[in-house]
Amino acid sequence: MNAARLILAGALLTSGYALYAKPAAHSVAPSAAELIAARQAGMDMSASSMTLLKNASANGVPLKNLAFPAGGLAKWAASLPTLFADSTKGAKSEAKAEVFTDRAGFNAKAQVYIIATKALAAAAAADDKPAFDAALASTGAACKGCHDAYKMPPPAKPG
Numbered sequence: 001m002n003a004a005r006l007i008l009a010g011a012l013l014t015s016g017y018a019l020y021a022k023p024a025a026h027s028v029a030p031s032a033a034e035l036i037a038a039r040q041a042g043m044d045m046s047a048s049s050m051t052l053l054k055n056a057s058a059n060g061v062p063l064k065n066l067a068f069p070a071g072g073l074a075k076w077a078a079s080l081p082t083l084f085a086d087s088t089k090g091a092k093s094e095a096k097a098e099v100f101t102d103r104a105g106f107n108a109k110a111q112v113y114i115i116a117t118k119a120l121a122a123a124a125a126a127d128d129k130p131a132f133d134a135a136l137a138s139t140g141a142a143c144k145g146c147h148d149a150y151k152m153p154p155p156a157k158p159g
Contacts, residue, residue, distance in 0.1 A: 032091040039083035040093075042076050046143070049073045053120070053136060063127045070124040073139070074117040081110045094152045106150055113142040 030038070049069050056066055089100045099106050116138040123131035 029087070032085075032088045035083050035085055035088050036091060036093045039080065042080065042083070046073060046076055049076075050136075050140060050143070053124075057129075057132060057136065063124045063129060063132050066132075067121065067124040070117070070121040074114070074121040077110075077114045077117040080113070081107055096150050096152055099150045106146075109142070109146040109149060113139070113146060116142045 049072065052069055053066055053073075057063065084095065084099050084106070086100065088095070089097075116135055120132065120135035120139050123129075123135050
C-alpha cells in the first residue's frame with residue numbers, strides 16, 4: 001500500500017510540475033514584414049503552380065494527378081486577402097495603396113480568384129479537361145486582373 005501511495009504522490013507531483021512548467025499561451029500577431037514575406041512567397045508559389053498546371057495539362061498529364069497542386073492553389077487563394085492586413089499599409093512592398101483605400105474592390109477581385117481556383121481544383125479532381133482548361137484560363141485572368149489594379153508595375157529598366 002505504501003508503494004502505491006508513493007507512486008501516486010510522485011505522479012501528482014510530476015503532473016503538477018508539468019502544468020507549472022508549461023509556458024503560458026500567448027499569441028503574437030505576425031509583423032508587417034512577416035505578412036509581406038508570406039504573401040510574396042505565396043505569390044511565387046502561385047505563379048509556379050500555374051506554370052506547372054498549364055504545362056502538365058498541355059503535356060497530357062492526367063488531371064487527377066494535378067488535383068493536389070490545384071487544391072493547394074485554392075487554399076492559397078482563400079488565405080490571400082488576410083495577408084493584406086492594415087498593419088502592412090505603408091510598408092515597403094509591391095502592393096499599391098489602393099489595396100487599402102479600395103478594400104471592397106480588392107476583396108471582390110480576390111473573390112474572383114478564390115472562385116476560379118476552387119473551380120480549377122474541382123475540375124482536376126473530376127478529371128474534366130474542358131472545365132480544367134476554362135478554370136485555368138479564369139484563374140490566370142483573375143491573377144492578371146488583380147495585379148493590374150493592385151500591384152505596382154516593375155521598375156523601368158535603364159537603357
